[in-house]
Amino acid sequence: MTKVWKRTYTYYFLFPAAIIYLIIFILPTFMSFFFSMTRWTLQDWTYIGFDNFKTFFQESSLNIGFKNTFVYAVVTCGFKVVFGLLLGVFLTSKIRTKNYLRSVVFFPTLVSTIAVGIAFSTLMHPTEGLINTTLASLGISGPDWLGDTRFALLSVAFVDVWKGVGFATVIYIAGIMSIPEEYYEALQIDGGNSWRKFWNIILPLSRPATNAVIILAFIGGLRSFDILWPMTRGGPGFATDVIASIIYKQYQAGFYGLATAGNVILFLFVSALAFPLSLYLNRREVDL
Template sequence: MKPAAEPAHARTASGRRRSAYPYALYLPAAVVYLVIFLVPTVMAFYFALTRWTLFDSSFVGLDNFKDFLAEQNLRVGFWNTVFYAVSTSGLKVILGLLLGVLLTSRLRSRGFLRSAVFFPVLVSTVAVGITFSMLLKPDTGLVNQVLGPYGRDWLGDASTALLSVALVDVWKGVGLATVIYIAGIASIPEEYYQAVAVDGGSAWHRFRHVTLPLSWPATYSVIILSFIGGLRSFDLIWTMTRGGPGFTSDTIASIIYKQYQAGFFGLSTAGNVLLFLLVTAIIVPLTYVLGKRQVEL
């Protein structure tokens, strides 16, 4: 005797319950995302249109944005931000790729070298900034003692201050880029390298025709992460130069912080909103272009 068929409406209800179950697992993450990101973002857009303190606020429209864009050193801060982001992300890509290739080769001590390269990533950014500020002191710093007559005031000279901070940023962050490249290179099938070897290709041919193109997903990740970090850079710059000498190493983030220090909370909130829009306007097209190239590969 065949069992009675389940009614159609019961099957539909059961299917809905089953299909709703996976989405319920997203709920905790959605709540955290809503509370930690979406709500503060909406509040920031509102308070950017006000002059506010901890206890009061008054609506001023777009005046904060006009005042922030009228800042004398904003143009310098904008170009410093772009320079810092481009230089740090570019160097992390190049050095991370080279170190990734080296540390995936048959080195006897590659485990130790991987740990040594990644170690700066674990160190506090503020601690790194203070340490290198001491090392780069013009009179007593170790760097100038090693360089002798070629030493200079690295952080006190307008022509070298921002570049010095950028190089320290690369030293601290290249370990993460290297780990990403190690993972990308290790995932390349060995058959490709064997095919190059059969054709008589050298190590350069293996790198040029196999490692470089097939590690593009890692390159994509490093570029996006490093560029976003560079555009939002603040802590290392503030620790080492505080935007000086003068305003020559100011970035948009440090200008915003100075407004907070001066008590112009609405003005600095407007600056944060503009920085958010700037990062979005740069990263979204960059992600599309790089992602399209990744698909084509």
């Protein structure tokens, strides 16, 4: 009896967290699948089968939304990986102010996403924004960053990268600092330079950090909404519409069942892309 108690004792501490997880995540998830097949309001609901899914796939901007969602996720993920790695290498080097610079790089992550979106929509104003005003003082005519269909989505992606690269940098700093010193000492004995140190040691042995950044940034990009909506609201036209913004517009219009079906579709879309990517990256991960 004592051995059984010792084996199960620690699991009792998981019960509070498991109950919270069940109530906040598992139960709403299954309820979403059910209510996606209903026409519901706050007072009642009517089962209508898969009609919401059929209607959602007939949305005129859905094709653009899927394309924009994928492009946005790839762009933001790619830049966060590149800049996060470079900053991680720089901030683990022997510089005196690295602790201060780490806090500066991480600071945007702490700022409210809505506040960042509102601030940058002001900075990117075509005539009165600080960015175009500065360019004009240099004799350069800046574009309408958020009003031109050629630049709008990439402009929002740039702001997303600015806000999220600090978190990626922290992951890379942890990954780089976990690399054993013996590798660096062996390279120094062989006469390797800084480039060889980066290419032969840091880059391959920080792959677990790279995998984590890719997965988190890619999923975050596929689900992105909170920074995009205050900046463009999906415009101009449908140029920056993503799946999440299309769903939100359905909620605004009062089509709650239709929007719930959209959430289920978004969940399946993210899962269909993220799970195979995660399996692929984990198979290639270097075992330290």
